Every structure is written in structure tokens, then in C-alpha cells.
Amino acid sequence: xxxxxxxxSTLGRRVRDAxxxxxxxxxxxxxxxxxxxxxxxxxxxxxxxxxxPFSSALQRAVExxxxxxxxxxxxxxxxxxxxxxxELTRAFSARRADGLIIAPxxxxxxxxxxxxxxxxxxxxxxxAARRLEVDSVLTTNVxxxxxxxxxxxxxxxxxxxxLGDRADITTxxxxxxxxxxxxxxxxxxxxxxxxxxxxxxxxxxxxxxAELLGRADPPTAVFxxxxxxxxxxxxxxxxxxxxxxxxxxxxxxxxLADLLDPGVTVVAQDPIAIGRLAATVLFDRIGGNDAPPxxxxxxxxxIARGSGEIRP
Amino acid sequence: xxxxxxxxSTLGRRVRDAxxxxxxxxxxxxxxxxxxxxxxxxxxxxxxxxxxPFSSALQRAVExxxxxxxxxxxxxxxxxxxxxxxELTRAFSARRADGLIIAPxxxxxxxxxxxxxxxxxxxxxxxAARRLEVDSVLTTNVxxxxxxxxxxxxxxxxxxxxLGDRADITTxxxxxxxxxxxxxxxxxxxxxxxxxxxxxxxxxxxxxxAELLGRADPPTAVFxxxxxxxxxxxxxxxxxxxxxxxxxxxxxxxxLADLLDPGVTVVAQDPIAIGRLAATVLFDRIGGNDAPPxxxxxxxxxIARGSGEIRP
DNA sequence: CTGTTAGCGCATTCAG
DNA sequence: CTGAATGCGCTAACAG
Numbered sequence: 308x309x310x311x312x313x314x315x316s317t318l319g320r321r322v323r324d325a326x327x328x329x330x331x332x333x334x335x336x337x338x339x340x341x342x343x344x345x346x347x348x349x350x351x352x353x354x355x356x357x358x359x360p361f362s363s364a365l366q367r368a369v370e371x372x373x374x375x376x377x378x379x380x381x382x383x384x385x386x387x388x389x390x391x392x393x394e395l396t397r398a399f400s401a402r403r404a405d406g407l408i409i410a411p412x413x414x415x416x417x418x419x420x421x422x423x424x425x426x427x428x429x430x431x432x433x434x435a436a437r438r439l440e441v442d443s444v445l446t447t448n449v450x451x452x453x454x455x456x457x458x459x460x461x462x463x464x465x466x467x468x469x470l471g472d473r474a475d476i477t478t479x480x481x482x483x484x485x486x487x488x489x490x491x492x493x494x495x496x497x498x499x500x501x502x503x504x505x506x507x508x509x510x511x512x513x514x515x516x517a518e519l520l521g522r523a524d525p526p527t528a529v530f531x532x533x534x535x536x537x538x539x540x541x542x543x544x545x546x547x548x549x550x551x552x553x554x555x556x557x558x559x560x561x562x563l564a565d566l567l568d569p570g571v572t573v574v575a576q577d578p579i580a581i582g583r584l585a586a587t588v589l590f591d592r593i594g595g596n597d598a599p600p601x602x603x604x605x606x607x608x609x610i611a612r613g614s615g616e617i618r619p
Numbered sequence: 620x621x622x623x624x625x626x627x628s629t630l631g632r633r634v635r636d637a638x639x640x641x642x643x644x645x646x647x648x649x650x651x652x653x654x655x656x657x658x659x660x661x662x663x664x665x666x667x668x669x670x671x672p673f674s675s676a677l678q679r680a681v682e683x684x685x686x687x688x689x690x691x692x693x694x695x696x697x698x699x700x701x702x703x704x705x706e707l708t709r710a711f712s713a714r715r716a717d718g719l720i721i722a723p724x725x726x727x728x729x730x731x732x733x734x735x736x737x738x739x740x741x742x743x744x745x746x747a748a749r750r751l752e753v754d755s756v757l758t759t760n761v762x763x764x765x766x767x768x769x770x771x772x773x774x775x776x777x778x779x780x781x782l783g784d785r786a787d788i789t790t791x792x793x794x795x796x797x798x799x800x801x802x803x804x805x806x807x808x809x810x811x812x813x814x815x816x817x818x819x820x821x822x823x824x825x826x827x828x829a830e831l832l833g834r835a836d837p838p839t840a841v842f843x844x845x846x847x848x849x850x851x852x853x854x855x856x857x858x859x860x861x862x863x864x865x866x867x868x869x870x871x872x873x874x875l876a877d878l879l880d881p882g883v884t885v886v887a888q889d890p891i892a893i894g895r896l897a898a899t900v901l902f903d904r905i906g907g908n909d910a911p912p913x914x915x916x917x918x919x920x921x922i923a924r925g926s927g928e929i930r931p
Numbered sequence: 932c933t934g935t936t937a938g939c940g941c942a943t944t945c946a947g
Numbered sequence: 948c949t950g951a952a953t954g955c956g957c958t959a960a961c962a963g
Binding site: 313314315318337339340341342345 | 932933938939940941
Binding site: 330333545563 | 642644645646647648649651652659661668669670672675676678679682686689691692693694695696707709710711712713714715733736737850853854857873874875878879880
């Protein structure tokens with residue numbers, strides 16, 4: 308039944324006939340109980356929110372690597388909730404997932420040490436693991452943000468606002484670092500009054516952008532550090548009819564960014580590459596590779612579509 | 620450990636201390652092997668494509684019902700591939716999923732009869748099960764499409780094109796039925812030269828729409844029967860600079876439809892309600908409800924945003 | 932090449 | 948109320 312050698316074709320047929328007749332399905336749980344290594348051929352995928360296009364593209368890429376190997380993927384959304392991260396990793400652990408791909412919501416993954424010791428392969432994506440030695444697959448956040456802000460500088464802007472999501476997550480911090488680096492290189496002092504953080508929803512980002520643009524000395528350009536923030540800013544610009552006068556560059560691409568008017572210039576991440584790489588690394592670890600954990604980096608790409616090329 | 624009555628607090632503490640000390644995690648697979656009923660506390664979710672916003676919203680809703688019950692969700696994309704549907708249901712079956720929520724890709728689900736007999740709860744979503752008696756949760760496809768086309772008729776259109784995805788899937792057929800019904804009621808003869816099907820990607824839809832609008836006698840309005848088709852048509856209209864002269868109503872909402880210029884009028888489905896209802900029905904079945912299978916219907920809602928209110 | 936046996940981790944049943 | 952014995956479905960190790 309499991310395609311092992313040394314079985315006569317007669318017996319093989321007899322077995323397969325019985326399988327068909329009885330609608331027999333091997334019980335994977337029972338199998339992994341006895342089998343050496345105890346693999347379950349399932350992996351867990353913990354994402355920020357499956358309904359965010361970044362996450363869903365990533366999920367799709369992971370599935371595309373896993374399914375052909377006969378491995379199933381459990382997926383769940385964390386919603387930036389550290390407690391949910393712990394609960395869900397525990398649930399996966401109880402199901403004996405062979406590996407976990409995690410986009411961390413919490414700031415400390417040391418609680419996973421016991422899982423690692425127990426032999427569960429873990430790969431962190433999007434955000435590096437903290438206080439835990441595992442592989443990570445990350446985007447070039449600093450360099451990408453620098454490139455995005457430089458793009459605005461090259462188009463003549465000197466007063467560029469930074470709008471970001473939760474300030475306590477590493478990606479947001481790194482993108483802010485990239486923003487600072489670009490301004491520094493250009494010899495521009497940072498004005499923290501046009502640095503806005505903790506915009507955790509489209510609506511908050513839109514409101515913050517509207518307030519910002521209504522001030523006496525508004526910025527001539529906005530750098531939005533996350534896709535929902537970018538969309539919120541685009542909404543505010545549309546609402547104030549300033550989409551053709553204030554420049555916008557967003558970090559992370561999103562569907563229809565090219566169809567808006569003007570098209571939204573973005574520093575695109577490559578969620579498909581990230582997901583594929585993370586899954587490949589994970590299966591490599593599950594396969595037994597025990598080299599020291601490494602950090603893999605997937606580059607960003609600036610896509611100019613109009614909004615980022617508006618001059619002040 | 621499982622919170623059963625009749626255990627002294629002393630022994631309870633001793634057990635919990637040992638659990639903490641040893642990082643013990645109950646093995647759900649082994650548990651379900653012995654436990655009466657053999658539940659695994661996992662359900663499978665088979666979707667068209669997790670990276671489609673309709674599917675990912677649905678997935679999120681199912682997770683939101685499942686996770687609080689301690690049930691995990693396996694998700695996979697079918698890509699309209701009937702063989703993948705069979706392979707994946709088999710994989711779920713091997714993992715002893717308690718239930719399956721399926722958006723069918725194939726036209727005949729009778730192959731699932733043995734699973735139903737074996738006690739697996741099954742709920743079909745988006746498309747009704749065929750040749751299999753199980754619960755279904757569907758959108759009011761016919762009525763929704765009729766409403767969408769009527770909206771165009773009310774705005775003075777007499778020559779309305781129909782652009783749909785795969786003609787062999789029931790939803791596309793039902794939406795076409797709705798289109799026919801609306802034209803019939805208005806006493807308009809159907810012109811099959813402006814009925815285009817099998818537009819299985821955005822790019823195909825865009826090309827078909829561009830060709831259609833370039834003809835000698837183009838339609839004054841387009842009814843697009845699926846979200847990717849709608850986006851493809853919107854791209855074609857933009858490309859031909861006819862987005863303000865040709866009306867467009869799409870079936871199924873999509874993110875940023877309101878931010879396009881003009882906003883895209885849609886017959887919105889409610890994927891969150893569908894997912895929540897499907898999950899609720901599924902858990903009800905898993906819980907033992909054996910009433911005859913029923914078909915549940917979630918209504919659509921027309922959202923006017925501009926593109927559907929353009930007059931010929 | 933084929934049939935048999937033991938035990939994976941747990942819940943159930945029964946004896947204390 | 949607690950401990951010990953049994954078997955769920957499967958694979959690994961072994962005897963034929």
C-alpha cells in the first residue's frame with residue numbers, strides 16, 4: 308500500500324482491491340504514532356491576517372510547495388495578538404505539526420524553545436525571530452524604505468511625511484530606519500511632527516493623513532510604510548482631491564494599485580518568493596538539515612506608477 | 620488534565636506540575652484514535668483560490684468560528700481543478716478531518732458519498748453539491764444578477780453585454796440565468812454576440828472586453844459576472860478611456876472597487892456571512908444534528924458607486 | 932516474499 | 948478517588 312519494494316504483484320492487487328472495496332483510508336495520525344520520526348506530513352502557517360493580500364499571496368506560495376509533497380498546511384490568523392500566537396502554536400504542537408512558519412505577532416519567541424528542542428522545525432517570516440535561534444525569511448525593509456524615500460527626494464521633495472503601522476513591530480521600525488537613512492543622506496533634518504505611527508487600520512491611516520494634509524505646513528509627499536496605510540492615505544488624498552498634488556510612495560504592493568488614478572508607486576515586496584523560500588527552507592530542515600540557522604533576505608523592487616513621481 | 624470531575628486537587632496539581640516540567644502536549648492524533656467518536660478537532664476548507672479576496676474573506680470567517688472552539692482549519696486552493704479536489708479530499712480524509720467545507724471545482728460530488736457514510740460532515744459553499752445530499756450555503760446568484768442587470772436597464776441601457784468566467788460552473792450559469800431573466804422582463808431580445816464566457820483570468824477578461832468595445836456596434840453597458848472579470852473589464856475601459864462612457868456592474872465586490880474612478884458598482888456577495896454560516900452549520904452537523912440536508916441562501920446587495928449609473 | 936507480533940500515546944474500563 | 952490493564956490503526960522487526 309505504501310509502495311514499498313518486495314511485494315508480489317498478486318498481493319499488491321489483492322490489497323488495492325480491498326482498499327477500493329472498503330473505502331479504506333490510512334489514518335495518518337495512527338501512522339505517525341508508530342513511524343520512525345513520527346512525521347505527520349502537516350505544517351502550520353501563522354499569518355498576520357489571511358485576508359490581507361500580502362498574507363494570502365504568501366499562503367498560496369507555501370501551499371504550492373507543500374501540496375505536491377503530500378504535506379498539508381494549517382493556516383491561522385494572528386491579528387497582531389501575542390496571546391493568540393501562543394495559543395495557536397500550542398494547538399499546532401498538540402497536532403504534532405512537522406514544522407511551523409510564523410509571522411510573529413509577539414516580541415519574544417523564546418517560548419518556542421521547547422518546541423524546537425522537541426524537533427519541530429520553525430521558520431519565521433516577515434519579522435525576525437527574537438530570543439530564538441531559527442531560520443528567518445525577511446524583506447529588505449531598511450534598504451527598500453530608503454529606496455522609496457530616495458525616489459521622492461529625487462523628484463524634488465524635501466518635506467516627506469512617514470506614516471506607519473504599529474511602532475513596536477520590527478518591520479515598522481526598520482522601514483522607519485530606512486526613512487531616516489534616506490533623509491540623512493540628503494542632509495535633511497527629521498521633523499517628527501510629520502512622523503505618524505500606530506495607524507493600525509485603513510480608517511486610522513486615512514484620518515491621520517487627512518489631518519496631516521489639512522495642517523498649515525503640510526508635507527509635499529507621503530511615505531506609507533504598510534499596504535493598508537498606503538490605501539488609507541490614497542483615500543484621504545482622493546477625499547481632499549490632492550491625489551495629483553501630493554506625492555505618495557507605499558511600502559508593499561497591493562492589487563489594483565496600478566488601476567487607481569494616479570497609479571500608486573510602491574516599494575513592492577515579493578510575498579510569493581518569501582513564501583516559497585520559507586517553505587523550501589522549512590522542508591529542508593524537516594528533511595534533517597541541521598546547519599546553523601540563517602537569515603534569508605528577499606529584495607524589494609520599486610514600481611513607479613505615477614503617485615511617486617508627482618513634483619512638489 | 621482534561622478537566623474531568625472526580626479528581627482531587629492534590630492529584631490535579633501534581634499532574635499540572637508534571638505537564639509544565641516536561642513541556643507535555645497531548646497528542647491529538649493518538650487521542651482521537653481511542654476516544655469515542657474519534658474526533659480530531661480539525662476541519663478542512665477547500666477553496667477556489669486563497670489569494671482571491673472572496674475566498675480569503677470566507678476563510679477568515681470560518682477560522683473565526685472554528686478557533687474559539689479549539690478546532691483547527693486546514694485550507695487549500697483547488698484552482699478549478701476537479702482532480703485536485705479529489706486528491707485533497709482524500710488527504711483530509713486520511714487526516715480524519717471531522718468535517719469539510721468545500722467550494723466544489725468538479726461537477727459531481729458523488730465520490731464523497733463514502734466519506735459521508737463514514738461520518739464526515741460536509742457543507743458545500745458558493746456552489747451547490749451535485750449528486751450528493753449535503754448542506755449547501757449559497758449566494759442568491761440568479762436574483763443578484765437580475766438586480767444588477769435591472770439596475771443598468773433602469774439607467775436607460777438596452778444593449779448590455781454579459782461577461783462571465785467558466786461556463787460549466789453553476790454560479791456562472793445562474794448569473795447568466797439572472798441576466799436573461801432581467802432582459803426578458805424588459806422585453807429585450809438576447810444578442811448572444813455580446814455574451815462572452817470562459818474568461819478564466821483577468822487578462823482574458825480584459826482582452827475580451829477590449830475586443831468587444833472595439834466592435835462596430837459595441838454595448839453601452841457591461842455586466843461582469845465575477846470579480847476578476849469585473850477587474851479585467853475595468854482595465855479595458857481604462858485602457859480605452861471609456862470608463863466614463865460605458866456602464867459597468869460587477870457581480871461580487873472587491874477591495875478598492877470604491878477607490879477606482881469611477882467607483883465600480885457591484886452586486887456584493889457577503890463572503891463573511893457565507894463563511895460564518897457554513898462553519899456554524901458544519902459544527903452543528905459534527906455535533907450530531909441529523910436533520911435532512913438543507914440549502915441556505917445568503918442575499919446579495921447592490922452597491923452603487925458610479926460605474927453602474929452611467930447613461931448610454 | 933508473506934504472516935505475525937509488539938507498542939507508539941492516549942481514553943476507557945475495571946479493580947482496588 | 949486512584950492505579951493498572953486493554954486496544955484504537957498503524958509500522959517495524961522478526962519468524963517463517
